[in-house]
Structures are given as C-alpha cells and as structure tokens.
Amino acid sequence: MGEDKFGRKLFKVTCTECGQETEVPFEPDGTRPVYCRDCYMKHKKPFRGGSRGKDF
Numbered sequence: 001m002g003e004d005k006f007g008r009k010l011f012k013v014t015c016t017e018c019g020q021e022t023e024v025p026f027e028p029d030g031t032r033p034v035y036c037r038d039c040y041m042k043h044k045k046p047f048r049g050g051s052r053g054k055d056f
Contacts, residue, residue, distance in 0.1 A: 015039050 002010045002023065010023035016033035028034045035043060 017042075 004010055004023075004025055006025075008025040010025055011027050012021060012023055013028055013034045014021055015036035017035055017039040020036045020038075022036040024034060
C-alpha cells in the first residue's frame with residue numbers, strides 16, 4: 001500500500017472489468033465492483049450540468 005498526493009492510503013485491487021491491477025483510495029468491501037481509471041470513466045454517468053432552474 002502506498003499513499004496518493006493527498007496523503008490518503010491506497011489499496012491495491014484488480015479491476016472488475018479488465019483485470020488490470022490498480023490502486024484506489026478506499027478499502028473495497030467486496031459488495032460492489034471496483035474499476036481502474038479507464039473502466040471507471042466508461043461506466044461513469046455523464047455530468048448533466050444545467051442552469052439549476054434559471055432561464056437565460
């Protein structure tokens with residue numbers, strides 16, 4: 001285990017999708033999939049920014 005640039009402890013894991021070894025800043029509990037950065041970006045929902053109800 002190492003630390004990231006913010007001093008958080010990193011945990012070595014294997015990406016659920018591609019099998020690549022990676023590190024994450026949380027200890028997985030085994031109930032949810034864990035992804036590497038590339039696979040996470042594929043699964044992440046796109047940001048839907050908006051005007052928060054304001055009309056421009």
